[in-house]
Amino acid sequence: MAKPTTTNVVDLTTAEGRLAEGTSLSTLWNTRQDKARKQFSKDISEGGFDRRLGQLILVVRSLNSEAADLKLAMKELKLSSIDRRRISEAVWLEENYESEAVKDALKASKKGFTTIGGLQNAIRQAEAPQAETGTEGKSTEGAGEMSHDGTIVVKTVDDVVKEIIANFNEDERLLIAKAIAASITLVKKAKAA
Numbered sequence: 001m002a003k004p005t006t007t008n009v010v011d012l013t014t015a016e017g018r019l020a021e022g023t024s025l026s027t028l029w030n031t032r033q034d035k036a037r038k039q040f041s042k043d044i045s046e047g048g049f050d051r052r053l054g055q056l057i058l059v060v061r062s063l064n065s066e067a068a069d070l071k072l073a074m075k076e077l078k079l080s081s082i083d084r085r086r087i088s089e090a091v092w093l094e095e096n097y098e099s100e101a102v103k104d105a106l107k108a109s110k111k112g113f114t115t116i117g118g119l120q121n122a123i124r125q126a127e128a129p130q131a132e133t134g135t136e137g138k139s140t141e142g143a144g145e146m147s148h149d150g151t152i153v154v155k156t157v158d159d160v161v162k163e164i165i166a167n168f169n170e171d172e173r174l175l176i177a178k179a180i181a182a183s184i185t186l187v188k189k190a191k192a193a
Contacts, residue, residue, distance in 0.1 A: 010024075015175055015179055016178070016179060016182060019179045019182060019183055020182065020186060022183075023182075023183045023186045023187060023190075024186070027186075027187070027190045033114060036114035036115075037111065037112040037113065037114055040112065040113055040114050040115065040116075041112065044093060044097070044116070049090075050086075050089070050090040050093050050094075050116060051090075051093065051094060051097070053079075053082070053086075053087065053090040054090035054091045054092075054093050054094025054095070055094055056077070056079075057079075057087055057090065057091050057094075058091060058094060058095070060073050060074065060077065061091075089115075089116035089117060089120070090116070092116065092120065093116050093119075101123045101126070101127065102119070102123065104126070105119055105122045105123050105126060106119070108122075108126070109122065
């Protein structure tokens with residue numbers, strides 16, 4: 001018997017309701033991302049889905065030189081339901097899995113990847129020549145403002161938050177503080193569950 005689903009009805013017309021919904025969606029997203037990272041690790045390991053798919057496609061390609069033959073072989077092998085982009089990524093992974101670029105990107109990733117496309121983007125960014133800036137390789141674009149004498153004034157997150165909050169009246173600041181407190185409470189409850 002199917003488990004009944006429950007839905008929480010949230011009043012999105014209030015700031016508290018929107019904050020609660022945003023916090024809930026953020027928690028769901030983070031949970032999904034964690035699962036996707038774990039699944040990705042399994043898929044790219046030896047015997048994982050993407051490695052097996054890439055190996056099979058490479059063999060099929062080597063046996064079927066013409067595009068029409070390849071398409072027919074894919075259909076016969078019941079692979080036509082797999083998205084062609086996923087197949088292309090699996091082939092790329094199989095061809096490049098032993099490369100230093102892939103190994104370095106996998107090691108360098110703090111959170112891990114959720115897709116082969118994300119892995120490919122990380123490799124492209126690592127291989128792209130770094131633009132020279134005057135701050136020892138770190139770009140300050142968007143991190144500050146230009147002063148009247150032409151120097152860049154870098155602001156901290158606290159400075160930016162203080163500037164933003166200064167634009168609100170006292171009642172609005174109180175609502176913001178309550179919303180943040182409610183958000184923290186929801187996150188703690190979600191972590192405890």
